[in-house]
Amino acid sequence: MPSHRYASVFDRVTVPLTDRAWPSRVLTAAPLWVPVDLRDGNQALAEPMDPQRKRRFFELLVAMGYKEIEVGYPSASQTDYDFVRLLASSDLAPDDVTIVVFTAARRDLIERTIDSVRGVRNPVVIHVYTATAPTWRDVVLGRGRAELADLILSAGKDVLELTGDRPDIRLQFSPEVFNLTEPDYVLDVCDAMTALWDATPERPVILNLPATVEVATPNVYADQIEYMHRNLARRDGVILSVHPHNDRGTGVACAELAVLAGAQRVEGCVFGNGERTGNVDIATLALNLHAQGIDPMIDFSDIDEIRRTVEYCNGIEVHPRHPYVGDLVHTAFSGTHQDAIRKGLAEHRTRAEEAGSSPRDEKWLVPYLPIDPADLGRSYDAVIRVNSQSGKGGIAYLLETEFGVELPRRLQIDFARTVQTHADAVGDEVSPADLWALFERTYLSSPVEERLALDHYRMDGSRLTITLREGDDLHVHTTTDEGPVAGLVSALAHAGITLEILALHQTSIGEGSSADALTLLEYRNSRGTTWTAGRADSVLDASFEAVMRAASSSPTEVCPRLDSNQRPAL
Structure with a gap:
């Protein structure tokens, strides 16, 4: 592997932060969520969503409780433009939902974007972006630091001119590839934009700081966010937002540490779809909070219906081991895991009975299951499944839950040997129906001899x-x-x-x-x-x-x- 070809992130960016505070903080509340599935997630699809699928996805996001939704890139796609016009001419978006539209920092594109939201009755965010990192400045844009700063401010002035005094429109700026941009430069550009747009607590500006290409460990991103959080000129007039991608597979960690570092808002995709290896997965982020006793403020109580809708709209299947939503994520095949889960579920029921309460009200302390599958609308039917790696506890659990048959421990051991021999022979999962047929064949099908x-x-x-x-x-x-x-x-x-x-x-x-x-x-x-x-x-x-x-x-x-x-x- 020619690893010598790649530079450390510290060769490109140094964060002047030595007394970081984020490592000692804890998460206590959900951030503001902004799903970008209809824009960033849509751009990542080999076959972008048609109007029907786009509408269905939007309706799902509304039903789940998202209050700010980035709906498209209207200057780049006629489908996106038409969808924004649909929102303007219908009551598809509830009054309390803010519509976000995305545009590059170019006047003709800004004009088209602002035209698309004409007549939208909902609050609107105009989201302007420009890449600011050195490689992008030099290779893609061909502009130096000062020249690029002028371009960004010019775009900011265009937005002000074209939106006029509309009180329902708020403004957002993203320095794309923030995480590879020099901290002093990106701070100057962001301060210039908040001054131009007169950011105040009454009408805050959103500064969105993307890890567009994830290139460093999550602690580095947290340092970068804390540096901005502590040094922005109009901090009380800024909603600090993050938009992590997942190139290193640590997008969730980047977002969680960024919130500890001062971020108030997180952009991402439900289940993490996005360019390359994806955007941060805001379903995982939200349910991570739920698992820590923090209300995520989003409804995941029917996770399978959410998954079906997302799979239909994206044309991408969710991995069976995907956190929280995967078909097998609450499933144990291992005998030791099964035994612990079976005992944990039984003890949970016992505690509820002794307290005279519902199991749904009892503290959840079940080994190997960080949250109760019932919170997501799932039953316990698929929690324990049997293959050649399974033990007596899992077999006994399935026979009890599926057929009401309670096996004494020594019979569990005896039958487990038969099941494992069968599973090794077939090389496949053994269903509850297969288990029962095997049990009947082993213990109930031998004939009673006619001799006596x-x-x-x-x-x-x-x-x-x-x-x-x-x-x-x-x-x-x-x-x-x-x-x-x-x-x-x-x-x-x-x-x-x-x-x-x-x-x-x-x-x-x-x-x-x-x-x-x-x-x-x-x-x-x-x-x-x-x-x-x-x-x-x-x-x-x-x-x-x-x-x-x-x-x-x-x-x-x-x-x-x-x-x-x-x-x-x-």
Whole structure:
């Protein structure tokens, strides 16, 4: 890798800040959010949005609660111009939503932009930008520092002239590639613009400081923002905004540290679409705040509908591991993760029950899940899924949540071996339906041998009579001092089949009065210890079926009996 070709950011920009304050600050409130999906995100699409998709995206942003939305680049695209005109001629934008339009610092483009917002009843921001970094000045614009500053101020005067005294229009300036611009130069240019536009607390100017190409670690960007925050001439008349890109993959960190450093406003795209590696992801930023107990002021309670709309409008699928919104982001396949999540969810429910409150009101303390999926409109169905990496806890969780079947721990271990063998063989995820089919095949499908069948039984108070059929012969066994299962085991012993019942666990399949009873039986015979099950309308019939299935796999040889204090209560 020819790394020597690339200069350190410190060879190009030095921030004169030695007593930075941002590292000791904490986030306490959401910044002002400005989604730029309809402009910056739209420019990044191979196939830009048509009017229908653009409108649908705008309606989504409004429904989510965004109050300032950058809607397009009307001087660069007829579609964008027409969309702004649609906003002017309709009630698509609620009165409390501010419309932002974007333009380069050139008079003819500014004229076209201001013409596009003619008649818009909403508050409007005219957003003017010019690249200011040395490479852009030299290579792209061919202008020195002074000449470029004159161009920027000239554009600022054009905006003032063309907007007149309209009180509903506010102004915004972006020194593009701010993060690669000399701090003293960008500070002078920004101060000149706020003086020209007479920035005051009553009518503030937005200064937007983009990390247009992310080239340094996030702490460097934070230093640059704090330097501006502390040195701007009219700071109380400025809304300090940031617009990080994601070239290094640290756009979210840049934005969070920038807010700590004094930024009040963040521009970005829902789920991070944008040129090259994308803009900062303002959904992740907002939900990071939510996960820290801070209201993001934006509604993400139906995250899947938001994702579907964004995917439709952008024509780009969201990655399954994308923070918060990805299909698999709350999903655990690992056995250790599954076990911790299962225990955490159970403990969360228990705390709520003990407090007499709803689980939705309880403090969220579940391992591996930083937020409750229900906050985003998701169920717990997809939290635990099974593949060859999964453990007994995940398998047990799925059988319990999907079918109501509770497995005792030793049966979890026994069945997990079967599931992992199956998962290794198929090389794919095992669905809940697959799990249940595998469980039935393992514990419920082995035939009860006809050589010895339970013909019928009768209970009269404490008296139990069991009739076993062996061919044409009947074996009748009566007992009054044993439970029903123990009585059946005794009858089998008299018929020559000896087995020990080690554990008997009752559960059900499904819920309600129509649910079948399921008996899970651990037993031992001379061949070893294993599990089986029985399913029936009643608990007793299910238990008898499980015992008879165990008898079918037991030889007619005597097995050492357990001491009485080792026997389960049957």
